[in-house]
Amino acid sequence: MAWVRSAALRGVRRTVEELGGDADALARSAGAPRGVLDDDELLVQDTTVAVLLETAARRLDCPDLGLRVALEQDLSMLGPLAVAVQNSATVAEALECASRYLFVHDRNLRVALGTDPHGDRTAVAVRYGYPPGARVPPQSVEMGLLFLHRVLISLLDGPYGLRTVELPHHAVAARARYEELFGSQVNFAQPQALLRVASDLPGRPVQGGDQLTRRVALAYLEAQPSVTGNAMTRRVRTLLKQSLGTGPGTLAFAARTLGMSPRSLQRHLSAAGTTFAAVLDDVRRERAADLLIQSDLPLAQVARNIGLSEAAVLSRYARRWWGTTARAVRDHGVPGE
Known part of the structure; x- marks a missing residue:
């Protein structure tokens, strides 16, 4: 269990209410603190986030709920970390920054570049997830991975060379829904959650990056508790x-x-x-x-x-x-x- 910023739940209220649900009642049933759906800066347990998403998906009969919530989110919910990421020189620098400072948002979450799990030298993997042995329910994983996909699109102002998406669980929604949102083949029941991308992605420049702004954001992040x-x-x-x-x-x-x-x-x-x-x-x-x-x-x-x-x-x-x-x-x- 870790404490995360309530920004992780941005978009939940809108999504639930569009489906005809009672967002506040669902938040209470998951043990979330009052106001958690309307304030980015409260602290909430990551397990509470997971329970809320799974409960809402089940009660509203909406298997793609985590994906829907991700469509309501953007990089700004990461606060100062978003500023540092957006002003990185390259995608590799942006991902390294995210990996180093994600503890400000969620102390257990990791994002990292790695070799392609299928041995394809023309591809690399952008891994998303939690420490080995952590059990993270499908809605949370899907919300996070689609959010990461959308962040990469925004950093490059368009497609970034996504090959396939890999999820560590069986499909909970229709396969066509995943492939519509990711715009790529999605494989299920894989060892890790990741995006398989073209090997030149890490070196591609981020659109509109400003190093001075980035240094100011990094100075703030360095001052946060380690x-x-x-x-x-x-x-x-x-x-x-x-x-x-x-x-x-x-x-x-x-x-x-x-x-x-x-x-x-x-x-x-x-x-x-x-x-x-x-x-x-x-x-x-x-x-x-x-x-x-x-x-x-x-x-x-x-x-x-x-x-x-x-x-x-x-x-x-x-x-x-x-x-x-x-x-x-x-x-x-x-x-x-």
């Missing part, structure tokens, strides 16, 4: 996993155990883009899912094992985490996974 701050997050997660259900599970307890003041601990976590409450909530959610799916423990005991007082409280948390009941997770698994 991803290395995640080391403290990992320490807190480990501590909470070990003490969940047995220790007090409080900021004071964690700080004392780690040998620092609560204020100092919060400051370290803030530098990593999170809070103690968010880390605790994430650990509880993961443990609850494991216990609900892999054990037959009564719901009251599951609640106690994750540091909650009773089954009723667990039910409220389940609604916020997954948009469904704890019993439904036990019977059917986590929605979207």
Whole structure:
């Protein structure tokens, strides 16, 4: 789990309402904070974004929802990073900039150039995705990859030599819909999400780039907290996993155990883009899912094992985490996974 800017949900309200849905109700059911669909600068969990998209697609019977949302988005939603990318000299420089500074927008997301997975020396791959082992539902992947495709078109003011699109899941919408939007062949159930492009793409110049503007944007991005701050997050997660259900599970307890003041601990976590409450909530959610799916423990005991007082409280948390009941997770698994 990582915190991302709510700009990732730009276009969701318009798309949902055009389909006749209640965007605010869907956001609440996914556990998103109030106002998340109308403000680019709130922080929201990437898992919440994924649940919201999958839930909306299912309830509105719209299998191409992620693709539709991507059509409502543009590079400006990345804020200062967009300025640096748009003012790069070449596509390779733009992608390197995005890869280096995407943590400002989404700390787990990666975009990188690589060799062609099919061994074609006239092609290279623009890979889009999350760290190995991360399970990202189809709507999120499709939204992100179509957004990336549209960014490349905008940087070059036209077609950029797309050969094929590869998605790591089976088609959830009609194949013709994907190929209409990407303008290319789309292959499914592939090892990674990527765009296969002509090998000369990295060296092509970006239209209208200005190096002075780029340097100003990069100076701002350099001042943002580095991803290395995640080391403290990992320490807190480990501590909470070990003490969940047995220790007090409080900021004071964690700080004392780690040998620092609560204020100092919060400051370290803030530098990593999170809070103690968010880390605790994430650990509880993961443990609850494991216990609900892999054990037959009564719901009251599951609640106690994750540091909650009773089954009723667990039910409220389940609604916020997954948009469904704890019993439904036990019977059917986590929605979207």
